[in-house]
Each structure stands twice: as structure tokens, then as C-alpha cells.
Amino acid sequence: MGKCEQCIIKQFNSLKSLTKDELVRISNCKTSYTIKKGTVIFEEGETLNGVYCVKDGICKLSKLSENGKDQIVKMVVKGQLLGQRSLVSEESSNLQATALNDMEVCFIPKSEIIADLQKNPKFSFDVLQDMAHDLKEADDIIVNMAQKSVKQRLAEALIYIHDNFGVNPDGTLSVLLSREDFANIVGTATESAIRVLSQFKKDGLISTIGKQIKVENLNGLKRIE
Amino acid sequence: MGKCEQCIIKQFNSLKSLTKDELVRISNCKTSYTIKKGTVIFEEGETLNGVYCVKDGICKLSKLSENGKDQIVKMVVKGQLLGQRSLVSEESSNLQATALNDMEVCFIPKSEIIADLQKNPKFSFDVLQDMAHDLKEADDIIVNMAQKSVKQRLAEALIYIHDNFGVNPDGTLSVLLSREDFANIVGTATESAIRVLSQFKKDGLISTIGKQIKVENLNGLKRIE
DNA sequence: AACAAAACATGACAATTATCATATTAAAAA
DNA sequence: TTTTTAATATGATAATTGTCATGTTTTGTT
Numbered sequence: 001m002g003k004c005e006q007c008i009i010k011q012f013n014s015l016k017s018l019t020k021d022e023l024v025r026i027s028n029c030k031t032s033y034t035i036k037k038g039t040v041i042f043e044e045g046e047t048l049n050g051v052y053c054v055k056d057g058i059c060k061l062s063k064l065s066e067n068g069k070d071q072i073v074k075m076v077v078k079g080q081l082l083g084q085r086s087l088v089s090e091e092s093s094n095l096q097a098t099a100l101n102d103m104e105v106c107f108i109p110k111s112e113i114i115a116d117l118q119k120n121p122k123f124s125f126d127v128l129q130d131m132a133h134d135l136k137e138a139d140d141i142i143v144n145m146a147q148k149s150v151k152q153r154l155a156e157a158l159i160y161i162h163d164n165f166g167v168n169p170d171g172t173l174s175v176l177l178s179r180e181d182f183a184n185i186v187g188t189a190t191e192s193a194i195r196v197l198s199q200f201k202k203d204g205l206i207s208t209i210g211k212q213i214k215v216e217n218l219n220g221l222k223r224i225e
Numbered sequence: 226m227g228k229c230e231q232c233i234i235k236q237f238n239s240l241k242s243l244t245k246d247e248l249v250r251i252s253n254c255k256t257s258y259t260i261k262k263g264t265v266i267f268e269e270g271e272t273l274n275g276v277y278c279v280k281d282g283i284c285k286l287s288k289l290s291e292n293g294k295d296q297i298v299k300m301v302v303k304g305q306l307l308g309q310r311s312l313v314s315e316e317s318s319n320l321q322a323t324a325l326n327d328m329e330v331c332f333i334p335k336s337e338i339i340a341d342l343q344k345n346p347k348f349s350f351d352v353l354q355d356m357a358h359d360l361k362e363a364d365d366i367i368v369n370m371a372q373k374s375v376k377q378r379l380a381e382a383l384i385y386i387h388d389n390f391g392v393n394p395d396g397t398l399s400v401l402l403s404r405e406d407f408a409n410i411v412g413t414a415t416e417s418a419i420r421v422l423s424q425f426k427k428d429g430l431i432s433t434i435g436k437q438i439k440v441e442n443l444n445g446l447k448r449i450e
Numbered sequence: 451a452a453c454a455a456a457a458c459a460t461g462a463c464a465a466t467t468a469t470c471a472t473a474t475t476a477a478a479a480a
Numbered sequence: 481t482t483t484t485t486a487a488t489a490t491g492a493t494a495a496t497t498g499t500c501a502t503g504t505t506t507t508g509t510t
Contacts, residue, residue, distance in 0.1 A: 063364075065372040073364045088350070088357040094364060117353075118346045124353065125313070125343060131356045132313040138363035139288075139298045139319060145370040146412030147290040150497070179458065187371030189498050194459060210506075211457080375467070404488065414468050419489060435476080436487080 003027045004106070009055050012079030014126035022116050022123075031107045035059075041082070041097040041105075048086035048093055050109045054078055057103030058165070058175055061095045062184060072184045073141075074134070075100070075175070077165055084127060086110060087117060101176065145187055153186045154196050155224040158206065162215050172212040179211075228252045229331070234280050237304030239351035247341050247348075256332045260284075266307070266322040266330075273311035273318055275334040279303055282328030283390070283400055286320045287409060297409045298366075299359070300325070300400070302390055309352060311335060312342060326401065370412055378411045379421045380449040383431065387440050397437040404436075 004027035010016050018026070035041060035057070042048055044063060054076055061082075062072045073095055076082045082097060087110055117124045144153055158173075165175045177185075183193035197213070200206045205220045206213050215221065229252035235241050243251070260266060260282070267273055269288060279301055286307075287297045298320060301307045307322060312335055342349045369378055383398075390400045402410075408418035422438070425431045430445045431438055440446065 063368045071371040143288045143296045146296040
């Protein structure tokens with residue numbers, strides 16, 4: 001099994017602020033495994049007793065409603081930590097985590113890492129910064145939900161994914177999502193999301209290869225009213 | 226001017242985890258002042274260089290859109306800290322803070338408190354917990370905006386304000402908000418909020434004395450579909 | 451290849467919510 | 481107090497978005 005102290009992934013998250021000794025200790029108690037696409041990593045109401053370091057793949061944090069809708073609140077990709085909040089709070093998770101494609105993760109038990117959060121100020125400050133960033137993003141989403149149309153929100157979702165998760169060599173978005181996923185990010189009905197994407201295609205803002213989406217006119221998307 | 230180390234307000238926020246020495250030092254550099262209702266405390270895009278401890282009153286954190294709408298993301302009341310994120314992040318604020326009634330606050334410069342955040346793990350863990358709580362609340366709002374109707378969201382806003390900010394001796398909500406404020410919390414048009422409140426009144430779920438609102442049937446509000 | 455299942459797509463219509471117009475009432479200012 | 485202004489209220493209508501129906505394409509499986 002790989003060693004945390006040598007793992008490149010840690011550069012992208014708060015774990016980079018741990019000392020070598022701390023990393024060695026964590027490395028010895030972590031569990032490394034693969035998660036198949038569609039697998040529920042943890043459920044709403046579940047009490048997490050650790051944090052996942054995402055080595056590869058992507059997952060969604062979402063909440064199911066009674067009528068079967070599943071609002072996606074955040075996507076966690078390669079390099080990021082999943083379930084950070086469980087380190088800090090005793091409350092159970094209000095969200096469900098589901099793998100959107102095949103993933104490789106390391107699970108670090110809370111008991112092993114909580115002491116570092118108390119003792120290593122650089123680490124805890126890093127986690128704090130991460131949390132502050134997430135909070136700012138969440139606030140922005142609230143404002144968007146209230147003030148922007150489905151069309152605008154979907155355009156922004158495409159831009160966000162394009163800018164933050166990157167593109168394949170052929171220019172298509174590297175994160176492959178279903179139309180239903182897009183609807184659940186934007187907070188609309190699947191049919192509405194499909195309709196808007198069809199319109200974007202007609203307008204030359206995007207093109208599609210199967211279910212892959214390629215952004216053709218980024219500025220055009222930004223100008224959507 | 227009052228002294229932080231003797232201030233009762235600090236019991237309700239992370240400052241309680243500072244040592245007496247730290248509090249004395251902070252007390253000497255804080256600025257204490259009153260803010261009139263309607264005053265903008267800080268604007269969107271502004272870089273905060275400190276944090277406000279709210280001794281009395283209430284303010285809103287919101288964002289204005291081009292069409293004049295002002296989405297309220299969070300309300301900060303007596304006892305809480307305003308602008309915590311500025312301690313952690315160098316980014317400018319994405320939100321505006323406006324006093325909803327007359328306030329008394331203490332402003333603590335970032336330069337004085339940032340060292341404590343690095344050195345006092347108990348304090349930084351407290352801030353971390355606060356931030357985690359805010360994040361959870363923000364996530365819940367996102368989900369509500371996507372999955373619930375205006376009627377449901379307004380009912381929940383009334384319940385939230387009732388449960389978290391309390392009521393006056395006569396039973397009316399202690400936080401006095403305009404119909405427009407309610408609309409801006411829920412993320413709807415002012416007229417829509419007014420209409421729903423009128424309906425709640427007809428249904429006996431609330432009563433009104435002027436613009437004051439009294440919750441008459443809490444369980445009824447919870448059952449709104 | 452043939453079949454089944456899932457995802458995508460689009461039309462028709464319904465429900466929700468926003469916008470505009472216009473009273474009415476309450477609060478603030480002269 | 482009178483006047484002016486702002487907040488609340490409600491109707492009429494329009495715009496947006498959701499829902500249901502149904503067909504097509506894609507994907508996966510035997």
C-alpha cells in the first residue's frame with residue numbers, strides 16, 4: 001500500500017501541512033480502497049468517523065427529497081478531502097456522498113487525525129481556510145439559486161466544471177455527467193436541463209459527442225441572460 | 226469602554242476560548258461603537274481587516290443583484306461574530322452586511338487576533354466548529370431552495386427565526402423584519418412573500434400586530450406542503 | 451446480433467412564481 | 481396636523497419552470 005508521506009495527492013489538500021512524523025502515523029492506520037461508480041460512500045444521517053482523501057475519481061455530495069429529487073450541493077474531486085466536517089463536528093452528515101465514477105480513496109480514521117487538528121496549528125488553519133472557501137462557494141450558490149434563471153445557472157455550472165475540473169484532449173469536459181446530474185446541480189427538472197442544453201447546442205455555445213459536452217463558446221455562456 | 230475579559234457576550238462565541246491574557250490584549254485594541262439601523266457595515270468586494278463581535282442588535286449578510294434584489298444569506302445576531310471568514314481568508318467579502326436594527330458592536334482588528342488563531346488551538350477549533358455549522362446551514366438552504374416551494378421556505382424561515390432568535394413577551398417575533406426582508410430570505414418577490422403571509426394569517430398559522438408577526442401554530446407551519 | 455434497459459429528447463399542458471398596476475394603510479417629515 | 485413617502489396588500493396577467501406522455505437514441509447484456 002502507498003505511503004501518505006510520499007503521496008503526491010496530499011499536495012492538493014490540507015494534509016500537506018502535516019509533519020512527516022504525523023503523515024507516517026496516519027499512513028499506518030489509513031485504509032486504501034477503490035469505489036465503483038454509483039456506490040454510496042456515506043448516507044445522510046450517518047455519523048462519519050473519519051475523512052476520505054480522494055486519490056482519483058469524483059463524487060457528489062447531495063440530498064434526496066421525498067419526491068425523488070437529489071440536489072447536488074458540491075462535487076469532490078481528485079486531490080480533495082471528503083467529509084472534512086466530520087472531523088470538527090459531532091453532528092451526523094446532512095448529505096449523502098455518491099461516486100460519480102470509479103474512485104480511489106484513502107480513509108483516515110478521525111481518532112488518528114483529530115489530535116493533529118488540535119496540535120498542529122498550520123494543519124488546522126489549512127482546514128479552516130478550506131472550510132471558509134467552501135462556505136463562500138455555498139453562499140454564492142444560494143444567491144444564484146435565488147437570483148438567476150435555470151439557463152444562467154446551467155451556463156455557470158458548465159463554466160465551473162470547465163474551469164475547475166478541466167477538459168480532455170479533445171476538449172470535452174473531463175467530468176462526465178448525465179443530464180440528470182446537471183439538473184441536480186442546477187436545481188431543476190431533468191427535462192428542463194435537457195431542453196436548455198439542447199438550446200445551448202443550437203446556439204453554438206456547446207457541442208456534444210454522445211453525452212460528452214464540449215464548451216465551444218465560453219464567453220457566450222458567460223453572457224447568457 | 227467595557228473590557229472583553231468581563232464581557233458576557235463572549236460566552237456565546239469563539240472568543241470564550243481565548244485566555245484572560247489574550248482577552249486583555251484584544252480589549253485594548255478593539256473599537257466599540259453603535260451602528261444605526263440600515264447602515265452598511267461592509268460592502269461586497271470590500272476587504273475586511275477584522276471581525277465584529279455583536280453585542281446587541283441584528284444584521285443581514287446579503288448580495289445585491291443587478292435587478293435590485295437583495296438575497297439574504299445569513300442573519301447575525303447578538304452574541305455572534307460577524308466577518309469571521311476574513312480572519313482566515315485573504316479574499317474580499319462576497320456579501321454585504323447591513324444593520325437590520327440599531328446595533329452595538331466591537332471591532333477587533335485582524336492583526337491582533339490572527340496570532341491567537343495560530344497559537345491557541347482551542348480558539349481555532351472553536352472557529353472551525355462555527356464555520357462547519359455555518360456550512361451545514363448553507364448546504365441546507367441550497368437544498369431547500371431547490372426542493373421546496375416558496376410557501377414551505379417561508380414557513381421554515383418563520384420557524385427558524387422563532388426558534389433561533391426568540392419572541393417578545395407578547396409572543397411576536399423579537400426580530401422585526403419587513404415583508405421585503407422575508408422575501409429576500411426566502412428568495413422570492415416581495416409580493417409573493419406578502420401573499421403567502423396573508424394566506425398563513427387566514428389559515429390561523431400566524432397573526433399580525435402591525436408589521437409584527439406572531440406564530441400561532443408552529444406545528445401547522447411545520448406541516449405546510 | 452438481438453434484446454432490454456437506461457438515458458436523452460421533445461411536445462403539450464399545468465403549476466408556480468414574477469411582474470405590473472393600483473389601492474390602502476402606516477410611518478415619517480414638513 | 482397635514483403632507484409626503486414608504487410599506488403593505490391584492491388583482492390581473494405574463495413568464496418561467498415542472499410534469500406527464502411519448503418517441504428516439506444510446507448503452508449494456510445475453
